[in-house]
Amino acid sequence: MSGLPAASVEELSEQVRGPVFRPGRKGYDEERSGFQTNFRHRPAVIVGATGAADVCAAVAFAGTHGLPVAVQLTGHGLAVAAQGEGLLVSTRRMTGVEIDPQARTARIEAGVRWEQAIAQAARHGLAPLNGSAPHVGAVGYTLGGGTGLLARQYGYAADHVRGIDVVLADGTLRHVTADSDPDLFWALRGGRDNFGIATSMEVGLFPITRLYGGGLFFAAESVPEVLSAYLAWTETVPEELTSSVSLLLHPDLPVIPEPLRGRYVAHVRIAYTGDTASGERLVAPLRAIAPRLIDSVREMPYTQSGSIYNDPVFPHAYYGNNILLGAMDAAVLVKTVLDVAGPEAPAVCVIDLRHLGGALSRPPAVAGAVGNRDAEYMLRVLTPLAATDIDIARPVHRRLFEALRPWTTGRTLNFIYADEHMPDQTSFVYAPDDLRRLVELKKVYDPTNMFRYNHNIPPAD
Template identity: 70%
Template sequence: MSDVPAEFEELAERVQGPVFTPGSSGYDDERSGFQTAFRHRPAVIVGATGPDDVSAAVTFAAARGLPVAVQATGHGLSAAAQGEGVLISTARMTDVRIDPLNRTVRIAAGVRWEQVIKEAATHGLAPLNGSAPHVGAVAYTLGGGVGVLGRQFGYTADHVRSIDVVTADGALRQVTADSDPDLFWALRGGRDNFGIVTSLEVALVPLTRIYGGGLYFDADLVPEALATYLRWTTTVPEELTSSISLMRYPDLPPIPAPLKGRYTAHIRVAYTGDADSGKQLVEPLRAIGPRLIDSIDEMPYTASGSIYNDPAFPHAYYGNNVMLGEAGPPVAEAVLDLAGPTAKAPCIVDLRHLGGAFSRPPAVPSAIGSREGEYILRVLTPLAICDVDTARPVHERLYEAVRPWTVGRNLNFIYADEATPDQTGLVYSPEDLRRLAGIKAVHDPANLFRFNHNIVPAAAKV
């Protein structure tokens, strides 16, 4: 208590978890997350240990008109609090409860997918996680959730059964499609605009193994790999979800020897069918030519994180995405010309195949838009070797080139420094954005939760 300034002593008394202020021991560690280029620097941080701490922190902030931000792993940082407001860290909230009979899991706000994958596997089940197991499960799901099995099962948010959320009045509510259909609709796709989710219940699928992995092709085969991949995606069944990444690997010790210093195409595959049919489906990709690495094989679902092998260490990056209705030769040409190995800024290009169940409306509607998108085109630049001002125009030229095929943006793949009203307007249809603004006006009229891809309350609009 002695380290807490007088203005926050009452807050420290109300919560069980630690309270940090600038300059105090642990403040910098608590505000740091996976994204290191942009970090929160709030007036005070609450290390919440459970829903009661979240409620107390929100109540304290609301009474004083202080804006509120939330962070679990820091992957999804969008708008950083700078010198004001309350940051609620949910990293200590890590409870996972599997219901094997109903094939569901209740996930607390700080849980990472790797924990759910491991615990679900003991019951012969699997979650609809994304490519990186170290990502926070709740924020990922509320933003939609583009999973490694998404073409077969759709967005992870489509499988949410109930949500526990603390709204701007400090009340903890359990929200379902029956209890509050408007808020349930808005939370699934509107993420942290309407409150701080303390836990959610989401369905699991009966699955223990997949046929999956990656194919890496050297620079001379990159154009053919990209063209072949895009043609191939128009032929595959929904049980197969895939993507392709183009990038130059650094010549550093952690990088596998065949990839060091090379510009490569990396095709990633996850297929829930049997291995024999999987081999037949993948054959056109292997026919592209020699592979630097070929890791596609049958694997336990617990190893699904190895398909993408996303970096698990915190680092600085800048990036964004567009969703495309189609991706033919003009898109491939634009990618290689504007974001390929000769681009003025180093680019990691990621094209993810959607369609299938991603495109179908779920049984319970949500605010996730652009379901007509067949691909997500995402571009990242590592900021350890390039600055934002150099990277931004390179990315923007590519997005402008593919504008004729663009149908929207994916919320989870818009990264920090890009949380603007224009970006938010590209995520939702005008009709959905109006509905979201109306729901925001009901549950957060003062826009307490605004350190995000902000949806402005309808009453506050001019």
């Protein structure tokens, strides 16, 4: 247990309401396991926090014993896994959601998944700025930036945070707003868990109850044409329409819909807040490209918005990263993606190309650390490790990113996954001046780098 005495762990157990787990004990493996199964924390001790007081006690204990601290809810975006040392705070028991319909805000605790917040807000005719997967944790997603279903219309989710309750490295709880702590408020919205553990946040909600959205699925022979047409089409659509296209080989499994089973497919995803008639006109050029294997684009209540991407909900092993792209020749992008990471690549590659711009490109009312706002697209490549060994996948991803380097403007934090071969990611995420400011603030709020199991911003010397 990395030299942590059993008596000390027992003392910690007496200081918190939630359970405390040690390696080899019942519940430890379940508590440390998240959505990503290829990389998993194996800390010296885990605290299953039930509220902010437990988080305060856990962080204070870690400080006393010189332990680094990690935090995990779902583990979708695991960056660095604790191996044999440190303290892990598990927030899955912190599930409170409070809606203020008059103020159009939600107070969301650190264990809340978006599906919970969506359901609660919908009762009042409101919606949060959630991502494509409703089972992702709301707090980590938002403080990492948050490029959601309505991103082109409303911008980053982090831009609409009103306040954050955060436990700092000294174990104290602080309510942070733009007025009370402007520097820390700026850093948390984009710097995520580098400056403390957020126990709850207050976010803005929006009067949205329905969407015109869904997916268009095209067969392999149409993929080059679909990708080219999609890129041209994105130059014509209004900000109320946020979209993306994925390219993937579906496994030949009974759980996959029959038209897609065992086939390489282009999947165009649509989320439009305008009326259905306008949506039909906007999507018509895509429908005209080729026959669809499946066409699920329709009017839907916002509570069904998770069906647009239909992301997998079961834990699995994967490897991936992303780049942000500026203006480039569409023909070059199509050829590069299909030649390097298409169906004939040595590694199975899921390509996810998301249209940015719109409100994402504009500065928010209250500045935050989210950078690279001039990007026009985000390209993510992900390899399921059930299908491909990571040592085969890694060079394929590297070749793709290298080929697109001339048009790359940076990376977005939410889609950088664990990779021990690429430990320094922060220089790609933040503007140089912003990164220098973050480093200086890290020295103020976490001088010993207690919070380092993340895409780490080390304190300035």
